[in-house]
Amino acid sequence: MQPDLDPYRLVLFDLDGVLTPTAEIHMLAWKTMFTKLFAEKGVEEPYADEDYFRYLDGKKRDDGVASLLASRGITVPLGHPDDPTTLDTVWGIGNRKNDVFTEVLRTDGIQPYPGSLALVQQLADAGMPMGVVSSSKNAVWVLEAAGIRDYFPVVIDGVVAADEGLASKPAPDMFLAGAQYFDIPPAETVVFEDATSGVAAAHAGAFGLVIGVDRGTGAQNLLDAGAHRVIDDLDEYVTSTGVTTFGKAE
Numbered sequence: 001m002q003p004d005l006d007p008y009r010l011v012l013f014d015l016d017g018v019l020t021p022t023a024e025i026h027m028l029a030w031k032t033m034f035t036k037l038f039a040e041k042g043v044e045e046p047y048a049d050e051d052y053f054r055y056l057d058g059k060k061r062d063d064g065v066a067s068l069l070a071s072r073g074i075t076v077p078l079g080h081p082d083d084p085t086t087l088d089t090v091w092g093i094g095n096r097k098n099d100v101f102t103e104v105l106r107t108d109g110i111q112p113y114p115g116s117l118a119l120v121q122q123l124a125d126a127g128m129p130m131g132v133v134s135s136s137k138n139a140v141w142v143l144e145a146a147g148i149r150d151y152f153p154v155v156i157d158g159v160v161a162a163d164e165g166l167a168s169k170p171a172p173d174m175f176l177a178g179a180q181y182f183d184i185p186p187a188e189t190v191v192f193e194d195a196t197s198g199v200a201a202a203h204a205g206a207f208g209l210v211i212g213v214d215r216g217t218g219a220q221n222l223l224d225a226g227a228h229r230v231i232d233d234l235d236e237y238v239t240s241t242g243v244t245t246f247g248k249a250e
């Protein structure tokens with residue numbers, strides 16, 4: 001490994017909004033589903049775009065649904081992950097949104113952000129171990145659809161989190177599980193995250209360098225959540241020499 005990568009020995013990436021523009025598809029799917037649901041239920045405060053960043057972004061499907069419903073004073077039974085979309089349970093409602101997400105991804109496909117792909121390729125060439133930590137149960141499918149699955153031997157996603165009982169971001173559990181897989185301490189690990197819940201999770205896990213990626217969350221919100229620094233795109237770390245220098249966390 002190139003010495004310039006020191007002091008970090010591992011990079012963990014969130015997926016949606018960091019490696020692929022799928023946060024936009026999640027956003028659209030949540031908006032479509034909740035706008036209809038709130039209209040049907042006669043909820044006074046309609047769904048707004050800020051709701052995504054405040055209650056849904058970066059969280060597991062069930063936690064996102066429960067958070068947003070709670071903000072409108074609505075409680076429904078949790079139900080079961082396999083609940084049909086006709087059921088008014090947390091899972092039934094979440095699965096309704098997943099139908100919209102699935103449809104869009106199937107129809108439109110997905111490409112990685114060019115800057116993210118360039119950085120991942122550069123790090124791969126330098127021999128840097130890399131993993132993905134995503135709350136989404138669709139993570140492996142998205143990585144495959146984007147053609148970048150093979151870069152990441154470890155993917156801690158919504159499926160792994162459910163199987164292993166890992167708490168949703170902003171708890172540090174999912175990122176800690178990622179670092180543990182590589183047997184590399186969080187202090188020697190870089191995290192890239194675009195959601196405040198994810199940044200807060202990496203901060204809570206005492207990761208060495210937490211880089212917020214501002215895709216609409218707002219730089220100050222990411223800094224307030226614990227990001228050491230904020231960038232607009234991962235291409236900021238791509239160099240013409242092929243050597244990535246993260247530098248120390250400020």
Ligand SMILES: O=P(O)(O)OC[C@H]1O[C@@H](O)[C@H](O)[C@@H](O)[C@@H]1O
Pocket residue numbers: 015016023026056057058059060061064098134135136137138139158195
């Ligand atoms: O694809 P799933 O399992 O429904 O997961 C949804 C969540 O996955 C996360 O990765 C996204 O950041 C969230 O915004 C999204 O809501």
